Amino acid sequence: MVVKIENLVKRYGDLVALDHFNLEIEEGEVFGLLGPNGSGKSTTINCLLALLEYDKGTIEVFGEEMTPTSYESKKNIGVIMQNVAVFDELTVYENIDYFCGLYIKDKNERKKLVEEAIEFVELQDYRKFRPKKLSGGLLRRLNIACGIAHKPKLIILDEPTVAVDPQSRNKILEGIQKLNQEGATVIYTSHYMEEVEQICTRIAIMDKGKNIALGTKDELKGMIDLGETISVEILELPEAVKEEIAHLPHVMNVTYENHLLKVRFSKGKHNLIRLLDVLKEKEIGFAGVHSELPTLNDVFLEITGKELRD
Amino acid sequence: MQVFKLYFKLLRSNKGILIMYFAIFLTVALVISNAQSVDGNNNQEAMKEEILTITIIDEDQKSFGNGLKEYFSSGNDIVDMEYDEQKILDKLYWRKLDYALVIPKGFEESLLDEDVKDMTLKCMKVPGYFDASFFESELSLYTSKLTSLLKAGYSVEDAQKQLLDLQDEQTKVELATFVNANQNDKSTTFLAYVPYLFITLGMNGIGLILLTFNAPLVRARMECSSTTMKTRIAGLVGGILLYGMLLMVTVIVVVAIVSKGRIFMDVRFPYFLINMFGMLLFSLSLGFFTGTIAKNQDAVNGLVNVLSIGLCFLGGVFVPYEFFGDAVLKVAKFVPTYWYAVTNTKIGAMTEMTSGLANDIFWQVGLVLGYALVIFSVTIVIIANRRKQTA
Numbered sequence: 001m002v003v004k005i006e007n008l009v010k011r012y013g014d015l016v017a018l019d020h021f022n023l024e025i026e027e028g029e030v031f032g033l034l035g036p037n038g039s040g041k042s043t044t045i046n047c048l049l050a051l052l053e054y055d056k057g058t059i060e061v062f063g064e065e066m067t068p069t070s071y072e073s074k075k076n077i078g079v080i081m082q083n084v085a086v087f088d089e090l091t092v093y094e095n096i097d098y099f100c101g102l103y104i105k106d107k108n109e110r111k112k113l114v115e116e117a118i119e120f121v122e123l124q125d126y127r128k129f130r131p132k133k134l135s136g137g138l139l140r141r142l143n144i145a146c147g148i149a150h151k152p153k154l155i156i157l158d159e160p161t162v163a164v165d166p167q168s169r170n171k172i173l174e175g176i177q178k179l180n181q182e183g184a185t186v187i188y189t190s191h192y193m194e195e196v197e198q199i200c201t202r203i204a205i206m207d208k209g210k211n212i213a214l215g216t217k218d219e220l221k222g223m224i225d226l227g228e229t230i231s232v233e234i235l236e237l238p239e240a241v242k243e244e245i246a247h248l249p250h251v252m253n254v255t256y257e258n259h260l261l262k263v264r265f266s267k268g269k270h271n272l273i274r275l276l277d278v279l280k281e282k283e284i285g286f287a288g289v290h291s292e293l294p295t296l297n298d299v300f301l302e303i304t305g306k307e308l309r310d
Numbered sequence: 311m312q313v314f315k316l317y318f319k320l321l322r323s324n325k326g327i328l329i330m331y332f333a334i335f336l337t338v339a340l341v342i343s344n345a346q347s348v349d350g351n352n353n354q355e356a357m358k359e360e361i362l363t364i365t366i367i368d369e370d371q372k373s374f375g376n377g378l379k380e381y382f383s384s385g386n387d388i389v390d391m392e393y394d395e396q397k398i399l400d401k402l403y404w405r406k407l408d409y410a411l412v413i414p415k416g417f418e419e420s421l422l423d424e425d426v427k428d429m430t431l432k433c434m435k436v437p438g439y440f441d442a443s444f445f446e447s448e449l450s451l452y453t454s455k456l457t458s459l460l461k462a463g464y465s466v467e468d469a470q471k472q473l474l475d476l477q478d479e480q481t482k483v484e485l486a487t488f489v490n491a492n493q494n495d496k497s498t499t500f501l502a503y504v505p506y507l508f509i510t511l512g513m514n515g516i517g518l519i520l521l522t523f524n525a526p527l528v529r530a531r532m533e534c535s536s537t538t539m540k541t542r543i544a545g546l547v548g549g550i551l552l553y554g555m556l557l558m559v560t561v562i563v564v565v566a567i568v569s570k571g572r573i574f575m576d577v578r579f580p581y582f583l584i585n586m587f588g589m590l591l592f593s594l595s596l597g598f599f600t601g602t603i604a605k606n607q608d609a610v611n612g613l614v615n616v617l618s619i620g621l622c623f624l625g626g627v628f629v630p631y632e633f634f635g636d637a638v639l640k641v642a643k644f645v646p647t648y649w650y651a652v653t654n655t656k657i658g659a660m661t662e663m664t665s666g667l668a669n670d671i672f673w674q675v676g677l678v679l680g681y682a683l684v685i686f687s688v689t690i691v692i693i694a695n696r697r698k699q700t701a
């Protein structure tokens with residue numbers, strides 16, 4: 001067990017940011033913490049790192065209780081915070097070297113590690129740049145390099161892709177998977193379900209400081225009835241036909257807006273055929289047809305009654 | 311070591327503002343110390359016309375003392391005082407007195423009797439003060455002429471009468487030579503400005519760096535690391551102390567240049583250093599305080615300007631005390647820069663170390679160190695409280 005959080009309660013005044021939160025993370029996982037803004041992801045991470053004191057509960061990292069002085073555990077943790085944390089006064093190289101140096105005293109070893117980190121985030125051409133001169137994506141990559149240069153066993157990333165262009169984002173996600181393949185356990189928080197689905201082996205969905213669902217993405221999707229959502233482009237749909245569709249087997253709910261018919265089916269067979277048969281029978285012309293499998297947003301929607309992204 | 315090195319990297323990135331304050335200090339200190347220092351070629355006549363306030367304390371109580379008083383009473387204001395070193399130094403400091411001369415017991419006898427070892431007149435004066443210097447040159451002329459007359463067989467009374475008669479025929483040649491010998495006092499004037507340098511560079515060079523170092527984001531990252539808090543604090547303290555040493559060395563180098571190297575042979579040098587050291591620690595703790603309470607660079611700049619100028623004006627670094635009213639003086643006594651300035655002047659005036667002066671330096675520097683300690687402790691309390699709140 002790399003991380004074990006039990007019954008964690010954290011209050012900010014009257015606000016309960018974490019409400020009896022539980023979490024267990026095994027070695028080798030890429031663990032995703034998915035939740036909307038304000039659900040308590042960063043608070044969880046800050047408690048986990050002993051940066052914040054909490055009101056109740058226990059936190060263990062590498063089997064030891066985590067406290068501000070758990071320097072042995074800290075040696076093996078790499079942190080990439082939500083906000084870029086580097087010195088504007090230092091160059092790219094100096095920044096990575098400084099933060100790596102907080103873990104690795106040996107100069108030669110550090111030099112090697114810093115070079116590797118620079119290559120890893122592909123900042124070779126920017127060694128002498130100061131952070132102010134870097135674009136958002138490059139800055140995020142520097143932020144990551146500062147957190148991973150010392151080759152930690154546990155890497156914690158709190159929303160590392162906020163305000164990053166799609167290309168840099170993909171690089172970052174690939175990088176995280178690579179670090180995992182090299183043996184690191186990863187904790188990844190995000191409010192983007194696509195990212196979490198893409199890289200995480202296991203996911204906890206958070207809302208209002210609680211862990212509301214836990215599992216692999218398939219397990220999570222299996223928790224809900226929704227099988228697929230089929231959308232069809234139709235120029236005009238009479239109310240009677242919409243009614244008929246609503247009474248087809250497995251149909252959970254039907255909407256028609258902006259010439260787009262959306263039908264949500266629970267798990268079952270022949271949903272598409274039955275739908276298209278109705279349309280043909282009523283001689284309603286249609287264009288594109290799309291079928292979507294459920295997303296984590298659907299899971300979130302079904303459990304909380306609201307969308308992941310507001 | 312990482313943090314220690316970081317300190318100097320961050321200093322490097324703030325070098326612009328540090329150099330700027332150094333340049334201001336250097337300009338002001340050099341211009342003014344040059345302007346105020348003794349200049350033998352100008353205004354001899356004008357200087358001569360100044361009336362000096364002199365006290366001659368006659369412990370010998372022989373005719374020599376009376377003759378001397380009579381001789382110098384023309385053109386000068388001779389006042390009677392008790393021999394209280396402290397009071398005399400205070401009066402000198404406030405320029406209520408220009409010169410104090412003590413005739414030690416047995417002085418006349420030492421003039422007359424070849425077998426008795428020569429004694430010297432003891433003097434206390436305001437350093438670099440032209441009028442006092444002028445008096446001193448007259449005095450040395452007077453005693454040397456007197457000795458010659460005594461050797462020629464005159465009695466003390468007769469010799470003094472002779473000299474009184476000759477009073478108008480004074481030469482002005484010795485004056486110039488005397489003035490040159492006194493030029494070291496530029497050092498005292500120059501050193502008076504050191505608080506401005508220490509305060510501005512101490513506050514900037516520590517405040518700005520601590521501000522960056524304690525920015526919440528990078529601090530969180532450091533707190534997550536396996537470098538212990540003790541190590542990090544030790545690195546910072548080491549950086550601050552070395553920076554302080556560099557400031558001190560800089561001043562010493564400049565004073566060495568100003569005094570043309572003579573400062574190193576000067577008996578006053580170690581005492582100047584002690585006084586500066588007190589001011590240095592005060593400034594460092596002020597920088598520590600600034601870096602802790604300031605929210606951003608503008609706040610640091612604001613604090614630097616208000617405190618450096620405020621402390622230097624109130625402490626009498628920029629404005630000589632004779633322009634201060636009593637009310638201002640009362641306030642000034644609560645300002646550590648004032649005690650630096652007082653001590654600097656006293657050290658500047660000394661010719662040899664006396665127990666009274668040593669005592670003064672001890673207490674006054676101690677007072678400045680006390681201020682440093684208070685500011686340091688207050689800052690520590692602020693930090694401790696903040697920890698509790700964020701926790």
Ligand SMILES: Nc1ncnc2c1ncn2[C@@H]1O[C@H](COP(=O)(O)OP(=O)(O)O)[C@@H](O)[C@H]1O
Nearest residue numbers: 012015017035036037038039040041042043044
């Ligand atoms: N320092 C703080 N003081 C008061 N409330 C806070 C503080 N930090 C976070 N919160 C509140 O706690 C809740 C959880 O915040 P956070 O952990 O940052 O969520 P997330 O990272 O998931 O967006 C939010 O409602 C937020 O407003």
Ligand SMILES: [Mg+2]
Nearest residue numbers: 041042082159
């Ligand atoms: Mg967050």
